[in-house]
Amino acid sequence: MPGALRQLTTRNDNLDSIELSAGPLSEQARDFHFAVTWVTLFTQLDPIEASGRRPKVDTPSPVLALVPVAPMPLAAPRPERDPNAGWEMTVPKMIRTEDGNFAPAESERGS
Amino acid sequence: MTTPANVIEISVQPGVQAHIDAAMALRSSGHLEVALRALSNPTEYDSYLYTVRGEIEFALGRFHDAALSYFAVVQSEPDNADAHYNLALCLQRSDRWDASCQAFERVLRLDPGRDAARIGLGASLLYLNRLDNALSAFQHCSDACQGPAQFGKAVALQLLHRFGEAESAYEALLASDPDSQETLSNLIALHVETGDLDRVREYSQRLLKLSPQSPAALQGLATVALERQDHHAAARYCDRIVELAPDCLEAWHNLRVALDRILNAFSAPKLLEEVKS
Secondary structure, eight states: OOHHHHHEEOSTTOGGGOEEOSSGGGOOOOOOOOOOOOHHHHHTOOOOOOOSOOOOOOOOOOOOOOOOOOOOOOOOOOOOOOTTOOEEEEEEOEEEOTTSOEEEHHHHHHO | OOOOTTEEEEEEOOOHHHHHHHHHHHHHTTOHHHHHHHTSSOSSOOHHHHHHHHHHHHHTTOHHHHHHHHHHHHHHOTTOHHHHHHHHHHHHHTTOHHHHHHHHHHHHHHOTTOHHHHHHHHHHHHHTTOHHHHHHHHHTSOGGGHHHHHHHHHHHHHHTTOHHHHHHHHHHHHHHOTTOHHHHHHHHHHHHHHTOHHHHHHHHHHHHHHOTTOHHHHHHHHHHHHHTTOHHHHHHHHHHHHHHOTTOHHHHHHHHHHHHHHHHHHHHHHHHHHHHO
């Protein structure tokens, strides 16, 4: 039923009393939700891609006391990392001696 | 050379670098998933491997996994500002606003001149509703980052209900970038709040020209039409909104209200006359 017809009501069949009733006409519009957004800010933020391995940075140790110290020997420069290089670890053979300690296998043989 | 009898020889091939090289090549060719698999089970800890892994995970949108990768990097390299920054972005995109603020603050302690970290910090603070702190973060950005900093400032001011200052900031942005849709959308919201319907209509029309399907623009125009009893226009805009966003209940309601008013305006007086005659 059209909205206008819904508004038209009669009272006691008296034409003079025909009026527009306060029905759905009085229904108010609802407010829309207007959000404040800041998506633009996130489009400015991209991750930083690493250009390669980070060089090792020697951070100086904090000074705890002002005392004369002997100069430290300079550390040997680290060799460049070779991706094709292999490495090996040597583990000396040890044997348990009678007194419960360990001794190199060679020295045991020699003794 | 023979190995002495008392030496056990253990040889290990260097796997990590080979895995990184393979992953980088795969990433370059666009095979991100495969690249990630190449880095999935490292035989030893290598911060560069975890950095590359974080980058790939970020690109795949796996922000939580990327955060874990970058977290491993910052544990071993606490002075690595880039890793802290990337970790902050991952936390931000995982909606971990508070943790992202802490990570951005660490970046700024390591590198106070990094504007992007201030922008990120301000954006996260806005989500945490720490509006004064957010405003301060944006205000401390250098001139090199003026655009986003100005936008962040405007948003913070708007949320602080300092509407006049917010409008000035937005207007300055529009002067340099008249097509900024988010600026126009926020200005519509601002003037709806202040009740300035002329401005709502002006910015809505500007936004509608740039983006004919913009919900903010259509809702702005519908609001003005409803307030000014322009029922036909209100019905037209609401009809468009429900077409684009069928779940917008306000638009359905207001469409019915506008149609009722149109029908009433046209039919009721005529019917009343007919009945009376």
